[in-house]
Structures are given as structure tokens and as C-alpha cells.
Amino acid sequence: MVAISNETRAAAGIGAQLVTAVESVIGPAPNFVALHEPEFAGREWEYVKDCIDTGWVSSVGSYVDRIEMMLEELMQAKAVACVNGTAALHICYTLAGIAAGDEVLVPSLTFVATVNPIHYIGAIPHFVDSSPVTLGVDAGALKAYLDEIAELRGDRCFNRATNRPISALVVTHIFGHAADMDALVEVAGRWNIVVVEDAAEALGTSYKGRPAGSIGKIAALSFNGNKIVTTGGGGAIVTTDQVLAQRAKHLTTTAKLPHRWRFDHDEVAYNYRMPNLNAALGCAQLERLGDAIARKARLAEAYRAAIAPIEGVSFVDAPDFSQSNHWLNALTLDGATLEDRDVVLGLLNDANYMSRPIWTLCHRLPMNASSPSAPLPLATRLECEVINIPSSAQLSVLP
Ligand SMILES: *Cc1c(COP(=O)(O)O)cnc(C)c1O
Numbered sequence: 340m341v342a343i344s345n346e347t348r349a350a351a352g353i354g355a356q357l358v359t360a361v362e363s364v365i366g367p368a369p370n371f372v373a374l375h376e377p378e379f380a381g382r383e384w385e386y387v388k389d390c391i392d393t394g395w396v397s398s399v400g401s402y403v404d405r406i407e408m409m410l411e412e413l414m415q416a417k418a419v420a421c422v423n424g425t426a427a428l429h430i431c432y433t434l435a436g437i438a439a440g441d442e443v444l445v446p447s448l449t450f451v452a453t454v455n456p457i458h459y460i461g462a463i464p465h466f467v468d469s470s471p472v473t474l475g476v477d478a479g480a481l482k483a484y485l486d487e488i489a490e491l492r493g494d495r496c497f498n499r500a501t502n503r504p505i506s507a508l509v510v511t512h513i514f515g516h517a518a519d520m521d522a523l524v525e526v527a528g529r530w531n532i533v534v535v536e537d538a539a540e541a542l543g544t545s546y547k548g549r550p551a552g553s554i555g556k557i558a559a560l561s562f563n564g565n566k567i568v569t570t571g572g573g574g575a576i577v578t579t580d581q582v583l584a585q586r587a588k589h590l591t592t593t594a595k596l597p598h599r600w601r602f603d604h605d606e607v608a609y610n611y612r613m614p615n616l617n618a619a620l621g622c623a624q625l626e627r628l629g630d631a632i633a634r635k636a637r638l639a640e641a642y643r644a645a646i647a648p649i650e651g652v653s654f655v656d657a658p659d660f661s662q663s664n665h666w667l668n669a670l671t672l673d674g675a676t677l678e679d680r681d682v683v684l685g686l687l688n689d690a691n692y693m694s695r696p697i698w699t700l701c702h703r704l705p706m707n708a709s710s711p712s713a714p715l716p717l718a719t720r721l722e723c724e725v726i727n728i729p730s731s732a733q734l735s736v737l738p
Contacts, residue, residue, distance in 0.1 A: 350679035353651055353672065354686030357728075360645040361692045364638070365734045368691035375667060376731045377569045381627045386619035398592075400615025402622050409625045410560070410575055413543070416553045417584030419576045420613035420621075421591045424539040424561025427574035429456035430590055430611065431557045432507065434576075434583050435533045437462050441506040442498055442711065444532065446476050447702040448718040449511040452561075453537045454701045457509075465498070465505065466702040466712035469721060473658050474669070474697075475518025476510050477717060482526045484713045489530055496530040501711060507533045512541035512551045514727070515567070515666035516657045520546050520554045535559075538577070542567050543632050543664040551661075552577045557587075562621055567635075567666050567732075568628055570621035573613050634735035635665035641735075642668050642728065655725070669697070671724040680723055687728065697725040 365372065390396045403420055410418035421427050437443055439461030445454055447466040457464045467484065470477035489496050489505060496505045508527045510518045520536075527534045538544075538552030539561035545551060552558035557580070562573035576587040594608035613621075643654040653671045657663035672680055680696055687694035700722050702712045 346676065346679055347682055349651075350672070350675065350682040351686065353649065354683040356649045357646070357652065357670075357683060358686055358690045358692065360642075360649060361687065361728055362690070364641045364645050365692075365729060371691045372693055372729045372734070373731065374693045374695060374727060374729055375565045376733070377564055377624075378631070378731065378733050379623075381623045383620050383623040386623050387616060390616045390619045396616045397614050398610075398612040400618065402615050402618035403613055406570075406613070406618040406621045406625065407575075409622060410577070413625070413628070414550045414553050414577050416550070416577050416579045417581060418560075419584060419587040419591060420618060421574050421576060421611040422613060423572050424559055424563060424574035425452040425456060426591070426609070426611040427559035427561070427576045428452065428535075428537060429459050430576050430587050430609070431535050431559050432456050432460055432462070433590065434557055434578075434586055435507050435535050437507050440503060442501065442503045444476075444481070444505060444508040445701075446509075446511055446718070447700040447712065447715055448474065448697065448721055449513070449537065449701060450539070450698055451701060451704065452539070453509060453511050454707065458706065462506075463503065464701070464707055464710045466707070466710060466715065468713055468715045469718040470519070471671075471717055471721060473516055473518050473661070474513035474655065474721065474725070475516070476508070476523055478519050478522035478526055480713070480717065481508075481523070485526065485530055491530065494531050496532055498711065505530070505532060507535055509535045509537055510555065511537040511539075512544060514655070514669050515541055515544050515664040516655070517541065517544050517546035517551045517661035517663070519658070519660065524554065539563075539574070540566065540666050541664060543628050545662040547660050553579060556580065557583055562617075562624075567631060567664055568621060568624040570613065570617035570624070573617050573621060631732040632664050634732040635730065636663075638730065638732070638735040639663075639665040639668055646670060665730070667727045667730045669725055669727050671721070672726065673724060675724050677723050680726065684726060687726075692729055694726055694728050697722060697727070
């Protein structure tokens with residue numbers, strides 16, 4: 340027998356209350372309820388079948404043009420479709436001017452795909468702390484940290500300790516809530532640091548009325564199967580800069596020079612094109628994005644109300660400046676340890692409500708062991724406290 344501490348007992352009590360609260364919102368779960376499932380309730384079958392009927396399944400086709408046009412309207416920016424969100428980030432980082440040997444400020448509290456492409460180009464992630472309000476990069480902590488460790492040499496920002504340039508700040512909009520862009524853009528601007536948005540989770544989210552992903556220099560979207568809109572696998576590069584958008588198209592399409600038959604390529608580039616088959620699925624999904632967001636907002640509101648009476652648990656509301664797409668509903672288990680959190684997660688998953696912790700902090704992953712890091716008191720606490728509960732749009736049972 341393992342002794343059960345008072346803390347563990349308290350966590351078990353909270354877990355039991357959470358199971359009841361989740362059940363009151365989405366109903367009983369005789370079968371496992373996934374965290375986030377795609378929904379194909381529109382013209383998906385028609386468009387995909389059209390690709391097969393016409394033979395246009397691969398890397399060019401009308402649905403690729405169409406999804407880019409739909410994204411441009413939604414994002415109020417140029418959009419280049421590509422194979423996945425990670426590839427989109429790789430191109431964003433390249434076009435933001437990040438070079439091998441540069442340091443890139445990035446939250447430790449983010450999905451690993453935000454960080455990996457920094458390594459692809461031989462740059463070095465430099466981890467920064469996260470805000471309990473937005474879950475994104477904390478602008479106040481970032482400002483104080485840069486005042487302490489950075490200096491301008493000419494117009495470039497350098498890390499005084501490592502003598503490496505700090506060329507970019509990556510901001511992730513987490514679970515659909517926008518990061519505090521104005522404050523972050525201001526801090527980065529003071530240091531001539533380029534801002535890149537990882538908007539993989541934030542399609543349809545806005546920040547003070549502007550689409551998340553249209554505010555920094557360049558941004559990445561993801562259409563993976565678990566995102567609010569899926570193309571199976573896919574992503575996009577988004578920017579208001581026409582020249583960068585053209586460069587993004589060129590770099591994702593093997594740098595081929597347009598010609599009726601010649602194979603001329605003017606630089607080393609990537610085959611990161613989105614296949615037409617995937618774009619077709621995405622066009623049908625995008626047609627229903629507004630409806631999905633409306634239902635997800637209702638689901639979030641129902642969870643918020645059901646969780647409000649539980650002591651020690653808080654619903655992570657969208658900050659005032661953000662109109663959220665409510666991609667994943669998140670809660671904080673206030674003051675929880677990792678063990679407490681896992682007790683709660685065990686109870687929710689045992690009850691068939693798939694729930695999971697926020698990511699393991701990226702600065703602790705082995706490939707980032709030698710990367711510089713700011714102090715991370717807030718991210719370290721959020722890692723223990725934040726969990727996600729089932730969030731598919733189709734779980735919204737209210738009219
Ligand atoms: C999903 C996701 C990505 C990567 O997208 P893929 O399409 O899976 O490559 C990047 N960053 C964040 C924050 C994500 O949630």
C-alpha cells in the first residue's frame with residue numbers, strides 16, 4: 340500500500356468534482372471522448388471526390404488556389420498553403436531572417452513544433468516565460484529580462500552573455516487565446532527583434548479586432564487533424580508583406596521558375612506544397628469555421644459555468660483583448676503539483692473524458708538542454724496547473 344497524502348486526497352476530491360462538471364456539460368461517456376475530433380459535416384466528400392474524379396489530387400490544382408484565397412480573406416493577409424504547420428514555421432523563420440548561430444526568443448511553454456524549426460536552420464532557441472493570463476509569452480517578464488541580458492550593437496540586438504545576435508521573437512497563441520501582441524510587438528521593436536506568430540492553434544481568433552496571425556511580420560497556421568480546421572495534414576504561411584509571400588511560395592515549391600516545360604530552379608528550396616486533395620478537404624472545412632467557432636464558444640461558456648463552483652479550479656478565459664476560437668478548453672488546478680495534476684487527469688481519463696496536461700516545458704527536452712533560458716517561474720507553475728478537457732465543436736449540446 341502506498342500512503343496517500345492529504346494533498347493527493349484533495350486532488351482526488353477535485354478530480355471527482357471535475358468529472359461531475361464535465362459530465363453535466365457533455366453528458367455521460369460510455370465510450371472514450373476524444374480531446375478534439377474533426378467534424379466532416381459540410382461539402383468535404385464532394386470536394387475530395389471531385390479531386391479524384393478529375394485526377395487533380397497532387398501538388399497543384401484549383402483547391403490549393405481556393406484555400407489560399409479563403410485564408411487571405413479570413414486573415415486579411417497573403418497566405419501560402421503548405422504541407423504542415425511545422426514546415427510553415429520553418430519557412431517563417433527563414434523569411435524572418437533568422438540565420439544559423441542566431442538566438443530566437445521562444446516560450447518554453449509551447450508545442451515542440453514551435454521550437455524544432457529553430458534548430459533546422461542552426462539557430463538557438465532562447466526560452467522565455469509565459470503569462471498566466473494568456474498562456475502566451477509574458478511581455479512584462481520579457482521586457483525586464485531583455486533589459487538585463489541584451490544590448491544593441493548598431494541596430495542589432497545581442498545577448499551580452501553569449502555574444503550571439505537575438506534576431507526574432509516567436510509568439511504562440513495558445514489553445515486559441517491570443518497573446519498580448521501590442522505589448523510584445525512594443526518590447527521586440529525596442530530591440531529591433533522581428534516578431535513571428537505561431538498561430539497554429541488560433542485560426543479564427545482575433546486580437547483587438549485583427550486576426551491572430553496577421554500582426555507580426557509573418558505567421559504559421561496548422562491544419563493538422565486535431566486543429567479547428569483540418570486538411571488531414573497541412574499548414575500555411577501568412578503575411579501582410581507581398582514580397583515575403585512570394586518568397587514563401589517560391590521556397591515551398593522547389594524554387595522552380597515558371598515555364599511551360601523547363602526545370603529551372605534558382606536556389607535550394609523545399610517541396611512543402613499542400614496537395615490538392617488536402618486543400619479540397621480544407622476548403623469544405625473553412626466554409627464551416629464560423630459555425631464551429633460559435634458552437635465551441637457555447638461549449639466553453641457551459642464549461643466555465645459548470646467549473647465556477649469548484650474550489651481550487653479556474654477556467655482559463657480568453658483575455659479581454661482576444662476573441663478566441665476556443666480551440667481547446669483549459670483549466671488551472673490552482674497550486675497543484677505534478678502529482679496532484681496526474682491524480683486529476685487519471686480520474687478524468689478513467690471516466691472516459693480524455694484530458695491531458697499542457698506540454699512538458701521545451702527547455703527541459705534533451706535537444707534543448709544547452710539552450711539559454713530566462714527564469715521561468717510562471718511557465719513552471721503553469722506546467723503543473725494547466726489541463727485540457729474534451730473540446731470538439733460537436734460536443735456542444737446546446738442549441
Ligand atoms: C499543431 C501545432 C504546430 C504544428 O503543426 P503541424 O501541422 O502538426 O506540423 C505548431 N505549433 C503549435 C502551437 C501547434 O499547436
